[in-house]
Amino acid sequence: MANEVQVNALGDACPIPVVKTIKALASLGGAGTVETLVDNKVAVENLKRLAADKGCEVAIAQKADKEWHVVLTAPEGVEVAAKDADDAQCYIPTKKNLVVQISSDAMGNGSDELGRSLMKAFIFAVTQQDELPATMLFYNGGAHLTCEGSPALEDLKSLASQGVEILTCGTCLNHFGIADTLAVGEVTNMYVICQKLEQASLIVRP
Helix, strand or coil: CCCEEEEECCCCCCCHHHHHHHHHHHHHCCCEEEEEEECCHHHHHHHHHHHHHHCCEEEEEEEECCEEEEEEEECCCCCCCHHHHHHCCCCCCCCCCEEEEECCCCCCCCCHHHHHHHHHHHHHHHHCCCCCCCEEEECHHHHHHHECCCCCHHHHHHHHHCCCEEEEEHHHHHHHCCHHHECCCEEECHHHHHHHHHHCCEEECC
16 A cells, blocks of 8 residues: 555645544555645644544645645554545634734833834834734823824734725824824724624733
8 A cells, every 4th residue: 555645635634634634544444644735724723633533643844935845654563444534624713813912102101212123113013013903092191003104004004905994093093193194094982982892802012
């Protein structure tokens, strides 16, 4: 029997990559490797779970923006039957309702100049995360960050274009006299801010 099998699961929705890989493992008839090609991280994570469940070693290589090669190495004596594919399950992680709450244009205490540089770096870092926040709330001094002249404006516009909700306190904008300079997102009120925070599964306050 073959001791090296490649499975092309590109374009396949979960749990098909897992099903195909189980059948390939069963076809080994013992020790060997199965290399499965997938195009999403959910499939990668589920193949890692399969490897742990069957006692296989796993190696993962990302070959392109949406192409991963997941290699499962089965030891001698591994017990995998083709009928196991009928019970294959696919775990799809629930997306967190992440809210970023920003109440100042500076991050931390000690030096306002340093704090503003840190806040700009923080907002850029948010753009680089695999999972973007659902909402970013700006109030008090943080309201300056969503207005014209903000050093973080381009990064915030990038986040907004990717579906991140950018909300700035209207009372705060009026207090600072900058309501007519809002350059990204929408104006909100304390009721909505309170609602967003209550509904969040995770709140980040830089």
